[in-house]
Amino acid sequence: MTDKQIIYTTPPAPAIDPxxxxxxxxxxLVPRPVHIPADxxxxxxxxxxxxxxxxxxxxxxxxxxxxVEEGTVMRGQSIAQVVGVGEDLTSQYKSGDWVxxxxxxxxxxxxxxxxxxxxxxxxxxRRTDALSVLGTTGLTAYFGLLEVGKLKAGETVVISGxxxxxxxxxxxIARIKGAKRVVGLAGSNEKCHFLVEELGxxxxxxxxxxxxxxxxxxxxxxxxxxxxxxxxxxxxxxxLARAARDARFVICGAISQYNAARPQGPANFMSIISQRITxxxxxxxxxxxxxxxxxKELASWLAEGKLKRxxxxxxxxxxxxxxxxxxxxxxxxxxxxxxxVAPVSEALTKAKL
Amino acid sequence: MTDKQIIYTTPPAPAIDPxxxxxxxxxxLVPRPVHIPADxxxxxxxxxxxxxxxxxxxxxxxxxxxxVEEGTVMRGQSIAQVVGVGEDLTSQYKSGDWVxxxxxxxxxxxxxxxxxxxxxxxxxxRRTDALSVLGTTGLTAYFGLLEVGKLKAGETVVISGxxxxxxxxxxxIARIKGAKRVVGLAGSNEKCHFLVEELGxxxxxxxxxxxxxxxxxxxxxxxxxxxxxxxxxxxxxxxLARAARDARFVICGAISQYNAARPQGPANFMSIISQRITxxxxxxxxxxxxxxxxxKELASWLAEGKLKRxxxxxxxxxxxxxxxxxxxxxxxxxxxxxxxVAPVSEALTKAKL
Numbered sequence: 001m002t003d004k005q006i007i008y009t010t011p012p013a014p015a016i017d018p019x020x021x022x023x024x025x026x027x028x029l030v031p032r033p034v035h036i037p038a039d040x041x042x043x044x045x046x047x048x049x050x051x052x053x054x055x056x057x058x059x060x061x062x063x064x065x066x067x068v069e070e071g072t073v074m075r076g077q078s079i080a081q082v083v084g085v086g087e088d089l090t091s092q093y094k095s096g097d098w099v100x101x102x103x104x105x106x107x108x109x110x111x112x113x114x115x116x117x118x119x120x121x122x123x124x125x126r127r128t129d130a131l132s133v134l135g136t137t138g139l140t141a142y143f144g145l146l147e148v149g150k151l152k153a154g155e156t157v158v159i160s161g162x163x164x165x166x167x168x169x170x171x172x173i174a175r176i177k178g179a180k181r182v183v184g185l186a187g188s189n190e191k192c193h194f195l196v197e198e199l200g201x202x203x204x205x206x207x208x209x210x211x212x213x214x215x216x217x218x219x220x221x222x223x224x225x226x227x228x229x230x231x232x233x234x235x236x237x238x239x240l241a242r243a244a245r246d247a248r249f250v251i252c253g254a255i256s257q258y259n260a261a262r263p264q265g266p267a268n269f270m271s272i273i274s275q276r277i278t279x280x281x282x283x284x285x286x287x288x289x290x291x292x293x294x295x296k297e298l299a300s301w302l303a304e305g306k307l308k309r310x311x312x313x314x315x316x317x318x319x320x321x322x323x324x325x326x327x328x329x330x331x332x333x334x335x336x337x338x339x340x341v342a343p344v345s346e347a348l349t350k351a352k353l
Numbered sequence: 354m355t356d357k358q359i360i361y362t363t364p365p366a367p368a369i370d371p372x373x374x375x376x377x378x379x380x381x382l383v384p385r386p387v388h389i390p391a392d393x394x395x396x397x398x399x400x401x402x403x404x405x406x407x408x409x410x411x412x413x414x415x416x417x418x419x420x421v422e423e424g425t426v427m428r429g430q431s432i433a434q435v436v437g438v439g440e441d442l443t444s445q446y447k448s449g450d451w452v453x454x455x456x457x458x459x460x461x462x463x464x465x466x467x468x469x470x471x472x473x474x475x476x477x478x479r480r481t482d483a484l485s486v487l488g489t490t491g492l493t494a495y496f497g498l499l500e501v502g503k504l505k506a507g508e509t510v511v512i513s514g515x516x517x518x519x520x521x522x523x524x525x526i527a528r529i530k531g532a533k534r535v536v537g538l539a540g541s542n543e544k545c546h547f548l549v550e551e552l553g554x555x556x557x558x559x560x561x562x563x564x565x566x567x568x569x570x571x572x573x574x575x576x577x578x579x580x581x582x583x584x585x586x587x588x589x590x591x592x593l594a595r596a597a598r599d600a601r602f603v604i605c606g607a608i609s610q611y612n613a614a615r616p617q618g619p620a621n622f623m624s625i626i627s628q629r630i631t632x633x634x635x636x637x638x639x640x641x642x643x644x645x646x647x648x649k650e651l652a653s654w655l656a657e658g659k660l661k662r663x664x665x666x667x668x669x670x671x672x673x674x675x676x677x678x679x680x681x682x683x684x685x686x687x688x689x690x691x692x693x694v695a696p697v698s699e700a701l702t703k704a705k706l
Binding site: 056062063064232237241251252253254257262263264265266267268269270271272273274275276277278279280281282283286 | 415416417585590594604605606610617618619620621622623624625626630631633634635636639
């Protein structure tokens, strides 16, 4: 049998080009693995997770993770189902198990135990939560806001990219933890409406409106104690100008700058001194020992209805992933963006096994 | 009797213009105060301290301190001598006492007790040390490197503006505290020579040479653990690209950007995420409770010869201050820049009282 892979072939210059004939990626057809090595699982990929960090993985710069090599399968996390088990792993896994795995962008993958985690669906949960609220997305929001941002009850929190997968969880955690004001920045009125009406943000500002700086000022009468930044650029600059003394700026991402040939550094940088700001970047993997406790808390909020999920699932199979990634940078999504790789019917059938 | 003041009259646009007829400041002649209020001291200013932060004091932006108002005496710290004591203060002060005081740029000043501190000259010390190694300059280096930067023995430290008053103290403290490598960046070969030969820096790089980025790379084979930044701009950017994982970036100043109409934010900002950098600004006043202990340690290093001072004293009286401030931004000084206001002969005479 022949399976499909998406291969990273051409460095973005600087934006990702979604064309599968002349762009950043190509489709490759390969024979499905027949032999399963003793220490591997063969998995069928169901949902790919799309993440803003992916653009960085295509840059041959010193980073927290090696860049994806040209000519290899595009890196990515997915929800997958075990379809074959190597002999060393039969006591731990069986066919039909659902897993979260770094499968890459392909229909089938041979994966080791270390890059694989079983999906446990808590009460009120869904399988896909393992890629969003209960996955690294939700954990990023959790550790970023609480460990890096050291949010205290009564503080003012501002979140950029607030309608994105991580931002929306961060904002809800801020609410749950007793922030005085939770303010979101997002790129459409629809997103802003969603943040306030569905998720309980105190206010949300469409940064594409010309008066957004004024709105930000009005929304933060006591300045900003914690800024959870997913975007960088002008929004980071505006928040630097509104920082409270001893503010914590959690640098989670800089989606507005990932495709820039020369990224825009924050011009209001001097506020770091005058307001004694602590600006700190982080990678969620550094908190891996604390994942279980954090997940338990996230799952309980989900079960109690305090934490809401939102998924943006792209259909069209693996070939839809490059365009979906471009759309992610354009802000097309509300909530967690995933690409459905296997037909739903197949997932349902397998789930019954 | 008539005394002289330097008045701030015209906002820099954006650079300070040293002309006393058409520039940022004007000379004003005023009668010397005759009556001394009960809660004040009348002091004769001897040495003015010039500091990179002064440019920021002329900007009407929210900052750590209110801007200097147009039409008032330019703000500044000095070493001064008490020449008259209000009746409430006679138990604490007498004529002839030397003090460090926020006198502003004037020959004589009436000052309150709160903005005044007596100068104690430790063994091997000088009076002017109270403006440099034992004053807020040295304390800024001390708390910045140790409290904000959390330097540990064995780490690599890079210091920008390393031949400036604060930078040179920071580098020496790094040496004393067991840093593995202390690397300075400065703007001339003379400064670099001074840092290595006189102060014991492991290496010093002239950032005006075209190969400075390469030199920085060579000087930091294990990357940078602590960056003590006085300059901002391109140097901050280059150090971001050389940051070690979990690096601390101490943002003390940004002298390269103070006169910029639109400051240059760090384009290599994304390293903050990938290397989990903590970037923190600070103001030395926040550590005021710990000044005595820090001063004691600094004074002991000075007495033991482990910590060296370097003064750059500008003659010419009060009128020389505006040009000296412009020269400070141009990097004309090695070490602490001061303007001598009263004639030395007078100081010597008074000192004998």
